Amino acid sequence: xxxxxxxxxxxxxxxxxxxxxxxxxxxxxxxxxxxxxxxxxxxxxxxxxxxxxxxxxxxxxxxxxxxxxxxxxxxxxxxxxxxxxxxxxxxxxxxxxxxxxxxxxxxxxxxxxxxxxxxxxxxxxxxxxxxxxxxxxxxxxxxxxxxxxxxxxxxxxxxxxxxxxxxxxxxxxxxxxxxxxxxxxxxxxxxxxxxxxxxxxxxxxxxxxxxxxxxxxxxxxxxxxxxxxxxxxxxxxxxxxxxxxxxxxxxxxxxxxxxxxxxxx
Numbered sequence: 001x002x003x004x005x006x007x008x009x010x011x012x013x014x015x016x017x018x019x020x021x022x023x024x025x026x027x028x029x030x031x032x033x034x035x036x037x038x039x040x041x042x043x044x045x046x047x048x049x050x051x052x053x054x055x056x057x058x059x060x061x062x063x064x065x066x067x068x069x070x071x072x073x074x075x076x077x078x079x080x081x082x083x084x085x086x087x088x089x090x091x092x093x094x095x096x097x098x099x100x101x102x103x104x105x106x107x108x109x110x111x112x113x114x115x116x117x118x119x120x121x122x123x124x125x126x127x128x129x130x131x132x133x134x135x136x137x138x139x140x141x142x143x144x145x146x147x148x149x150x151x152x153x154x155x156x157x158x159x160x161x162x163x164x165x166x167x168x169x170x171x172x173x174x175x176x177x178x179x180x181x182x183x184x185x186x187x188x189x190x191x192x193x194x195x196x197x198x199x200x201x202x203x204x205x206x207x208x209x210x211x212x213x214x215x216x217x218x219x220x221x222x223x224x225x226x227x228x229x230x231x232x233x234x235x236x237x238x239x240x241x242x243x244x245x246x247x248x249x250x251x252x253x254x255x256x257x258x259x260x261x262x263x264x265x
Contacts, residue, residue, distance in 0.1 A: 028056045030244060031124075032064065037247040038237060038262065039152060041066065044100070045119040048146065050109050051127025055081030055102070059088055062100035070104040071112070078104045109139055114146035121147060122154040126258075129157060129191075129215035136215060137225050144229040147265045153231070155261045156245070158192045159238070160185070160216035161253035177205065185216070192216050219251075219261065226263040233264040 035041070043065040049058040052070030054077055062068045062085070072078050081104045089098055110131065121143050129136060143153050164185040171180050177200035184193045191213040198207045217225075219236050226234065237245045238256030245260040 024056065027244075028060050032057065032060045034245050034247055035122075035154070036064070038235075038245060038260075039120060039154065041120065046117065046148075048112075048114070048118045048121040050112070050121060050123050050143075051125065052081060052104065053077055053125060053127075055084055055104060057122070057124050058102050058104070059085050062102035063088070063098050065099045067101045068103075070102065071107050071109065072104070073106065073108050075106050078106050110135055110142075112139070112142040112146055116146070116148050118147050118151055120152050120154065122156075124154075124156050126156055126158055126214055128155050129217065131215075133215070137228065140225050140229045144226075144231060144265060149265060151265045153226075153263045153265075155222065155263070156243075157222070157259045157261065158214060158216040159253065159256050159259040160190060160192075160218055162255070162257055163192045163216055173199075176200065186213065189213070190216055217259075219259065222261045222263075226261075231263040231265055235262040236260070237262070 045066045047058075047061055047066050047068045049055075049061070049068055049070045052058050052072045053074075055070045058068045058070035058081065070078070070081055072081070085102050085104070109127070128139070131139070140153075147153065163183065164187060167182075167184045169180065169182045171178065173179060177198055180197040180199070182195045184195075185191075186193055194212045194214070196209040196212075198209065199205065223234050236251050237247070237260040238249055238251035239246050239258045239260070240249065241255060241257060243258045245258065251259065
């Protein structure tokens with residue numbers, strides 16, 4: 001099993017390797033618009049954002065009046081999240097735009113220890129599926145226990161039907177370097193495999209990161225695991241090829257990059 005933290009600390013702290021900051025803000029706002037429609041979030045909802053990374057979803061939800069806790073295993077990313085949150089609050093101090101709260105904790109998602117505390121627990125950016133089936137089941141069990149009665153869990157996942165037929169390579173970069181990222185599907189394990197190479201030619205850096213893999217569950221598999229944990233109601237959503245959950249669309253196994261599962265306690 002690869003160690004996820006090295007990939008986080010080396011790649012995901014370089015935000016501009018993915019998208020320019022302003023474009024990322026637009027993408028995040030669009031994603032949260034879709035989530036609010038799907039989840040019918042009431043103002044002042046208490047939310048746990050598991051695998052929050054740099055905290056972009058957490059901060060946007062807090063901006064809209066929700067009380068959010070972001071959880072991530074990476075100390076470096078949590079530090080960046082806290083800094084971004086403080087800067088966002090200060091920049092909006094003279095406006096009536098930021099009405100929620102946001103806090104961040106460093107923790108392994110396998111050690112979620114809350115009980116009956118959250119209206120929503122969400123796993124965005126394919127943060128669920130890192131571990132083996134047994135440990136992933138334990139995470140779902142702990143998610144159920146951490147929700148209030150009537151609470152919801154939202155899982156962002158790779159759509160196995162699309163990823164199993166679309167191996168591909170992506171290449172992008174900025175002034176800090178460039179990334180070559182190769183995706184493939186392991187049918188024996190049901191996992192998307194992600195190989196990343198970081199290059200900075202000027203500084204003579206060439207770093208091949210440990211293989212990371214993510215379990216790409218089918219909807220029946222996710223439903224079975226959620227039922228085992230105690231969930232009783234389920235919904236399935238797809239996207240339009242942009243990995244943003246589509247509130248209006250029907251899940252298309254052949255076209256949707258993501259598979260988004262909503263489970264209700």
